[in-house]
Structures are given as C-alpha cells and as structure tokens.
Amino acid sequence: MEKLKLQFSSISDALMMDGHGIYVWIVYLVAALILIAFSAVTDSKLKMAKDCE
Amino acid sequence: MKNLLLPLISIKEYISLNHKIYPYAMILGIALVLVGWGMGLFFAPIDAVQGHSYRIIYLHVPMAIYSQLIYWFMAIWSFCFLVWKIKIGPYMTISAAYVGCMVTFLALFSGSVWGIPTWGTWWQWDARITSTFILLIMYIALLTINSSFQNINKADQITAWVVLVGVINIPIIKKSVDWWSTLHQPASISLSSESSIDSSMLIPLSISIVGVGLFLFALGLKVSRLMILKREEI
Numbered sequence: 093m094e095k096l097k098l099q100f101s102s103i104s105d106a107l108m109m110d111g112h113g114i115y116v117w118i119v120y121l122v123a124a125l126i127l128i129a130f131s132a133v134t135d136s137k138l139k140m141a142k143d144c145e
Numbered sequence: 146m147k148n149l150l151l152p153l154i155s156i157k158e159y160i161s162l163n164h165k166i167y168p169y170a171m172i173l174g175i176a177l178v179l180v181g182w183g184m185g186l187f188f189a190p191i192d193a194v195q196g197h198s199y200r201i202i203y204l205h206v207p208m209a210i211y212s213q214l215i216y217w218f219m220a221i222w223s224f225c226f227l228v229w230k231i232k233i234g235p236y237m238t239i240s241a242a243y244v245g246c247m248v249t250f251l252a253l254f255s256g257s258v259w260g261i262p263t264w265g266t267w268w269q270w271d272a273r274i275t276s277t278f279i280l281l282i283m284y285i286a287l288l289t290i291n292s293s294f295q296n297i298n299k300a301d302q303i304t305a306w307v308v309l310v311g312v313i314n315i316p317i318i319k320k321s322v323d324w325w326s327t328l329h330q331p332a333s334i335s336l337s338s339e340s341s342i343d344s345s346m347l348i349p350l351s352i353s354i355v356g357v358g359l360f361l362f363a364l365g366l367k368v369s370r371l372m373i374l375k376r377e378e379i
Contacts, residue, residue, distance in 0.1 A: 094343055096188040106187060109197035115262055116200050119255045120182065123204055127360070130247055134367045141374040 156273055156373060163366050171363035177356025184349035192346075201259040203350055207357035208252035212280060213315050215245035215361070216247055219287075220312040223305035235301035238308060240369035246284035247343075253277055264328055264345055272321035273329040273350075276314060283311045297376070 100106040107113050185203030192199035221237045226234025256274065257267040268274065287304055294300035322329045334340040340347055 095349070096184065096190075098187055099189070099191060101185065105310070109200070112164060112196055112198040112200075112262055115198055116254060116260050119201050119204055119258045122254065123208075123251050126247060126251060127364075130244075131367070134364070134371055138367065138371045138374065144287070 156236075156377060157231060160370065160373060163370055165372075167363055167366045169368065170359050174356055174359030174361075174363050177352055178360055179356075181349050181351075181353030183348075183355050185353060189346050189349050195263055198259060198262040201255055202346075203353045204251060204349050205255040206257060206350060207354045208248050208255060209277070210354060211251045211358060211361055211365070212245060212249040212277065213242050213318055214309075215248060216280065216283075216312065216315050219245065219299055219308050223308040226301065227305050228285045230288070235304065236369050238304060239288070239303075240282055240365050240372055242291075243368050244365045246281065246288065248361060249281040260328075268329050270307050271329065272325040273318065273328040275325050276318040279284060281319060283314065287311075301376075321335075349350065366369055 099111075107117065109116055148323050181205055186200055189200070189203075191197055219241045222234045222237040224239070225231045226238070253274070256277075260269070261267050288305055289303045290307060294303070303312075321327060322331050334342060334347065334350070342350070
C-alpha cells in the first residue's frame with residue numbers, strides 16, 4: 093500500500109492538478125451545489141407544509 | 146418482531162423513527178463525505194495512467210452505485226405495496242425516485258466530464274452510458290407518471306408496476322461492461338473478489354461510498370417526510 097500523503101505543494105498546485113483541475117473541481121462543485129440545493133429546497137418545502145397544517 | 150415492523154406499517158411510527166434517525170444519518174454522512182473526498186482529492190496518490198483526473202472516481206463511483214441500489218430499493222417497496230398493500234410503500238418509492246434521479250444525473254455528469262481528459266469525448270453511446278441514461282429516463286418517467294393522475298391510489302399502483310418492469314435495466318447496467326465491448330473498464334472493486342485498486346485509493350473510495358450512502362439516506366428520509374406531510378394528516 094502506498095502511503096497517504098499530501099500530493100500538492102501549494103494551493104495553486106491543488107487547483108491546477110497538472111491541467112486536470114478544471115475537470116475535477118467542476119465535477120465536485122456542481123455535485124455539491126446540486127446536493128445542497130436539493131436538501132435546502134426539501135427543507136423549505138417541509139417548513140411550508142408544516143406551516144400550512 | 147412486531148415492534149420492529151411497526152414503523153414499516155404505521156405511518157405515525159415511521160415518522161417518529163424518521164425524526165430519530167435523520168440527524169445521525171445526515172451528520173455522519175456529511176462528515177464521512179468530507180473525509181472521503183478530502184482524502185481522495187488531496188492525499189490519495191496520483192494515477193499512473195490518468196493523472197489527477199482519476200480523482201473524479203471518489204464522486205462518480207458512489208453516485209453510480211447508488212443510482213442502481215436506489216432502484217432496487219424502489220422495486221422492493223413497489224413489490225411490497227402491490228402484494229401486501231403496505232401503505233408506506235408508495236412514499237418510499239417516490240421519495241427514493243427523487244433522490245435516485247438526482248444521483249443518476251450526477252453519475253452521468255461526472256462520468257461525462259471525466260471522459261473529456263480520459264477518452265477524449267464527453268459522450269459515447271456505449272452500453273454502460275446508454276443503459277444508465279435509460280435509468281435516468283426511467284426515474285423522470287416514474288416521477289411524471291406518479292404526478293399525472295388525479296386518483297392517487299391509481300397513480301401509486303401504476304408507478305409500482307412501472308418500477309417493477311424497469312428493474313430489468315439494472316442487471317443490464319451492471320453487466321454491460323462484461324457483455325459488450327465498451328469504453329468503460331470492468332469493475333475495479335468487488336465484494337466477492339480482491340479489488341484491482343490499491344488500498345491507498347480504495348480506503349478514501351470506501352469512506353466516500355459509505356458517506357454518500359448515509360447522506361442520500363438522510364435526504365430520502367427528509368423527502369419521504371415531506372411527501373407524507375403533503376398527503377396525510379398526522
């Protein structure tokens with residue numbers, strides 16, 4: 093097993109990821125936004141449904 | 146035994162259990178996702194062939210796994226509803242369909258973006274991608290069918306039948322990389338045999354799979370609560 097160690101020497105290194113950063117970060121950003129939005133919309137609908145009771 | 150099964154039969158008991166489980170599943174899910182994705186993005190070693198782009202695996206694989214598992218979950222509840230008329234069945238099926246639809250979209254989206262640096266294309270009508278795309282259409286169709294009937298009981302019954310018919314697609318998705326020559330590689334991780342992925346990559350991936358599962362479970366609990374609140378007076 094290879095040791096788990098920090099793979100980047102700086103923040104810009106981590107953002108660039110040898111030119112692959114754009115693909116990696118877009119995927120995680122879009123997924124996080126969709127998951128958070130889904131959860132927030134459900135929360136607000138739940139609140140509205142409770143208020144209507 | 147009767148106490149264990151009560152939340153599956155009584156909506157009141159289910160809501161009470163739902164409230165108890167939800168915060169634990171949500172908090173633990175988010176914590177594990179952050180740990181798994183953090184390890185995968187920053188600490189796991191670089192892939193010799195794909196470089197850093199392989200780090201999309203920590204999102205893509207959990208989403209792909211749950212896009213299929215959620216459908217199995219829906220199929221089991223649909224069967225229970227049709228055979229034993231379990232009242233909670235349609236709530237479980239439809240709330241899972243909302244989560245499943247989002248998860249399948251994310252699996253396709255992350256796979257498409259991953260395909261650009263790896264395969265040189267974001268879309269290919271190969272067996273795995275096409276069968277997963279059909280799964281996304283199935284989720285959308287189920288949600289549309291369920292909301293297009295005025296008679297709720299009829300809508301639930303038709304939805305349950307469609308879910309059961311659509312289950313044929315799930316083994317096709319799973320086996321597509323073995324049955325046909327596709328751009329996708331065969332599965333790297335397996336429960337029955339040794340995984341072909343190094344444990345330094347497998348550990349963050351396993352944590353991500355468990356974390357995403359708990360988070361989606363918590364989302365499903367929340368959606369089911371909303372659906373019950375909308376339909377029933379508790």
